Amino acid sequence: MAFSKNGKSTIVVVGGGVGGLALLNSLSTIINPKKHTVVLIDARPVYIHLISSLRLVVSNTDDLITRSVHPYGDHTFQNKLVGNGKFIKASVTAVKFGDPGNCGQVILDNGEVVAYDILVLTTGSTLPHPIAFPTGSTKAVEEYVKTRQAEFAAATDILLVGGGPIGIELSGELRDVFPSTAITIIHRAPLLLNAVYPDKFRVAIQKQLEDRGITILTGDTITSSDSLDVLSNPVPKGEFITEQGKTLMPDLVIPTWGMRPNTAYLPSDLLSPTSHVKILPTFQLPTHPNVFVIGDIVDCDERKSASRAAFSHAPKVAKSVVLYLDLLEARRNASFPDAKLDITDLLASKQSAKYKKSIETMMVSNGKDSGMCYFDILWGIMVGGWLSSLLNSKDLMVSRLSPFTGYTPS
Numbered sequence: 166m167a168f169s170k171n172g173k174s175t176i177v178v179v180g181g182g183v184g185g186l187a188l189l190n191s192l193s194t195i196i197n198p199k200k201h202t203v204v205l206i207d208a209r210p211v212y213i214h215l216i217s218s219l220r221l222v223v224s225n226t227d228d229l230i231t232r233s234v235h236p237y238g239d240h241t242f243q244n245k246l247v248g249n250g251k252f253i254k255a256s257v258t259a260v261k262f263g264d265p266g267n268c269g270q271v272i273l274d275n276g277e278v279v280a281y282d283i284l285v286l287t288t289g290s291t292l293p294h295p296i297a298f299p300t301g302s303t304k305a306v307e308e309y310v311k312t313r314q315a316e317f318a319a320a321t322d323i324l325l326v327g328g329g330p331i332g333i334e335l336s337g338e339l340r341d342v343f344p345s346t347a348i349t350i351i352h353r354a355p356l357l358l359n360a361v362y363p364d365k366f367r368v369a370i371q372k373q374l375e376d377r378g379i380t381i382l383t384g385d386t387i388t389s390s391d392s393l394d395v396l397s398n399p400v401p402k403g404e405f406i407t408e409q410g411k412t413l414m415p416d417l418v419i420p421t422w423g424m425r426p427n428t429a430y431l432p433s434d435l436l437s438p439t440s441h442v443k444i445l446p447t448f449q450l451p452t453h454p455n456v457f458v459i460g461d462i463v464d465c466d467e468r469k470s471a472s473r474a475a476f477s478h479a480p481k482v483a484k485s486v487v488l489y490l491d492l493l494e495a496r497r498n499a500s501f502p503d504a505k506l507d508i509t510d511l512l513a514s515k516q517s518a519k520y521k522k523s524i525e526t527m528m529v530s531n532g533k534d535s536g537m538c539y540f541d542i543l544w545g546i547m548v549g550g551w552l553s554s555l556l557n558s559k560d561l562m563v564s565r566l567s568p569f570t571g572y573t574p575s
């Protein structure tokens with residue numbers, strides 16, 4: 166591993182979403198600013214709070230375009246990172262890994278090449294149609310939001326294809342704002358969501374939505390050729406005959422499927438069959454111990470969530486990064502200047518650096534005043550209605566964003 170001329174090591178973080186910002190915030194209290202600098206790279210100029218993004222694209226409720234879309238800047242680097250952090254707006258298109266444990270480079274779509282001593286990848290998931298925000302500029306994001314809002318406002322009969330969390334939450338947001346619009350969810354499985362969750366939870370959500378006049382068609386779907394059509398044009402030309410033979414005549418069709426790990430810039434030998442990044446229990450790449458991975462792209466048998474990325478993955482990785490650099494420095498000072506850190510050093514030195522899965526939780530909003538939460542403890546605890554609204558749906562954590570992003574909207 167090589168250190169830059171000023172003796173500082175460079176930690177490059179790719180992805181300034183939940184995992185990336187949580188990592189910066191954790192590092193900002195434990196890092197030694199005399200020894201390390203941090204570079205954050207994100208394809209967008211703004212952090213978009215995904216948890217409230219479906220409310221954002223439906224209407225101007227709560228001025229979310231101002232309150233839940235926060236620009237990156239100097240404020241992104243807090244506490245000890247002040248003056249020691251730099252933001253670059255660009256997409257990473259490839260990583261040139263060094264020899265195991267040695268520094269490498271990330272290649273950006275603007276032609277820049279950024280060298281790292283430590284690399285942290287947290288590039289999240291590709292997003293489905295209604296929230297596939299552009300990367301270009303803040304204005305482009307605002308235009309995208311306005312277009313979606315106008316599309317929803319003009320529709321009288323909306324078909325949501327897919328009854329996962331996105332289809333469910335979008336239907337609730339739409340019902341809040343458009344009480345007389347016909348809304349249908351069509352879902353291939355016999356119950357909403359997937360079999361990770363107990364049937365009682367899936368049934369309870371369906372009942373909640375139906376009580377709000379949302380039609381749920383389970384065990385059915387549109388044909389694969391119609392699916393391809395609606396991906397390119399959500400305003401359909403005519404009727405749909407579902408696989409079960411039902412005729413639907415929506416004037417807006419929203420595909421809600423298509424979340425996949427954002428890992429196309431990585432070589433396939435680092436990825437699992439589902440395109441997640443294979444990691445050690447310390448979140449390191451098995452072949453490159455100075456590269457760490459956080460969030461949705463991690464290959465780990467758990468539901469991907471903001472809470473996991475922020476509260477479980479990021480603080481652990483922040484500590485491991487600092488530990489890794491300290492161990493490396495100790496080696497260098499012990500007159501092995503070219504010593505590489507063996508992967509096992511980190512694993513062996515701190516048992517606590519290993520990750521243990523946290524409990525499974527799921528919070529699904531149904532507009533502002535309702536929703537369901539599930540906690541996989543004891544016999545499986547479910548809460549719904551007003552309590553779920555209080556815990557999650559009412560605010561979708563928007564009022565807690567500023568300390569997280571370092572930005573206060575004016």
Ligand SMILES: Cc1cc2nc3c(=O)[nH]c(=O)nc-3n(C[C@H](O)[C@H](O)[C@H](O)COP(=O)(O)OP(=O)(O)OC[C@H]3O[C@@H](n4cnc5c(N)ncnc54)[C@H](O)[C@@H]3O)c2cc1C
Nearest residue numbers: 180182183184207208215256257288289460461470471472
């Ligand atoms: C509609 C919706 C609602 C959700 N609700 C909840 C909820 O209520 N509770 C919960 O816990 N979780 C929720 N989640 C899940 C949660 O948002 C994700 O699990 C979390 O954001 C993952 O964090 P991340 O850091 O891995 O990725 P992200 O937060 O998605 O951040 C990834 C970042 O990487 C950037 N990026 C991607 N590719 C590149 C590249 N090649 N170069 C540079 N930058 C790149 C992106 O621009 C983005 O800023 C929800 C997700 C969605 C879509």
